[in-house]
Amino acid sequence: MRSEVSPTARALLALELIQAQPGITADRLADRLGVTPRAARRYVAILREADIPILSTSGPGGGYRLGRGLRLPPLTFSPGEALSLVMAVLDGHHPAADPADTVGSALGKILRALPESVAAQAETVRRTAASAPDRGAARPDPAITATLVRACADHSVVELAYCSESGTQWSTVVEPWAVVVRHGRWYLLCRVVDRDVVRTYRVDRVTSATPGAESFEPPAHLDPVTDLEQHLGAGWEHPTEVVVHGPLELCQRFLGPVAGRLEAIDEQTTRLTGSTSNPAAYAERVLCLPVPFRVVGGPELRAAVREVGERMVAAAQD
Numbered sequence: 001m002r003s004e005v006s007p008t009a010r011a012l013l014a015l016e017l018i019q020a021q022p023g024i025t026a027d028r029l030a031d032r033l034g035v036t037p038r039a040a041r042r043y044v045a046i047l048r049e050a051d052i053p054i055l056s057t058s059g060p061g062g063g064y065r066l067g068r069g070l071r072l073p074p075l076t077f078s079p080g081e082a083l084s085l086v087m088a089v090l091d092g093h094h095p096a097a098d099p100a101d102t103v104g105s106a107l108g109k110i111l112r113a114l115p116e117s118v119a120a121q122a123e124t125v126r127r128t129a130a131s132a133p134d135r136g137a138a139r140p141d142p143a144i145t146a147t148l149v150r151a152c153a154d155h156s157v158v159e160l161a162y163c164s165e166s167g168t169q170w171s172t173v174v175e176p177w178a179v180v181v182r183h184g185r186w187y188l189l190c191r192v193v194d195r196d197v198v199r200t201y202r203v204d205r206v207t208s209a210t211p212g213a214e215s216f217e218p219p220a221h222l223d224p225v226t227d228l229e230q231h232l233g234a235g236w237e238h239p240t241e242v243v244v245h246g247p248l249e250l251c252q253r254f255l256g257p258v259a260g261r262l263e264a265i266d267e268q269t270t271r272l273t274g275s276t277s278n279p280a281a282y283a284e285r286v287l288c289l290p291v292p293f294r295v296v297g298g299p300e301l302r303a304a305v306r307e308v309g310e311r312m313v314a315a316a317q318d
Contacts, residue, residue, distance in 0.1 A: 007046070010035065014043040018054060019109055022065035029064065066112055140186045140203035147209045148188055151176045155215050157193065161208040162201055164277040168237060169207075175216040178224035179203065189228045191216075192235075199235045200228055233260030233274030240279075241297025242272040242286055254289050273297075279304035 010033055017032050018024055024032075030040035044064060047054050053067030151158045158176050163169045174190035181187075186203035240260060244251050248264040251272065255262065259282065260274015276282040283304035286293060295302045
C-alpha cells in the first residue's frame, strides 16, 4: 500500500521517475508517488541533499531533470530494459532513439548519466544515425527468452508451445541446453524428452514456455554453437535427400550446416539429408549450388524444385 512506503523508497522512486521522464513536473511527480506536490518537492530536496544533481526550470515546459556532475546518479533498469540491452548487443537493435522502446529507454538513462562532453556526440548519433536492419533477423519475445535462458541455467525442463514456419503448431517438453544467437536469429538447442532426440527451435517461434519441476543434466562436453549447427536441419515436417554432383568441400561452402547433414559419396559426389518446414525456401537454398543435383527423397521438395525450375525456364523465354 502507498501509505506503507518509506520516505527513502519514495525518494528513490522520485529519482527513477525524474531519470526516466526528464522535465516531469512537481504535480506529475506527486501523482506518480501518491503524495501531495509539496511532499514531492520535499523528496526532491532529499535527493539534492544526497548530492544528486536535480535541476528545475519554471514555465510551461519546466520541470525536474537530472543535471550533470562528478557524482553520477544511480541507474535503475527494469528487468525488460536490462534484458533488452543484452539482446541488443547480441543481435543489433535499431530503434535506439525511441523512448518507448526498452532499449531506447535504457540507453537514454545511460547517456543522461554521462558528462555532457562525453554524451553529446553519442546522443547525436543515437538520434540521427540510420542503419539498414537485417531482414533475416527475428527478435524473440524478451519474456520467453528470459524464461528459456533461466531454465538453461537452472537445468529445468520446459514445456514449449511452438509454431513452425509453415504454421504447424505443437507442444512438447524439452531439456533446454543452450540459447544461441546465430546471424540475427535466436535458437534453442534442446533434447525432446519423449522422443530422446536433439532439436533446435527458433525462439521467435516459441509461443509460450512453462518451466517444469523436473531437472536434468546437460551433456558433459556440450558445445552450443557446434551442436546447434549440426542439428539445424533435423526434425522438421518434410524429410529431404539430395545427391549433389560436386565435392563435399564445395557443398559445405555453399550450403553450410543449415540444410542438413552432408556426406561424401565419392570424391565428386555428395549426399545431403535433412528436413524442412518450408520446401520452397529449401529449394531456393539448394538452387544456389553451381553444380547439378538431383532430389532423391522428399516429394514436397521435389515439387518445390520443379516449380522454381519452371519459373526460371519461363523467365528465360523470349
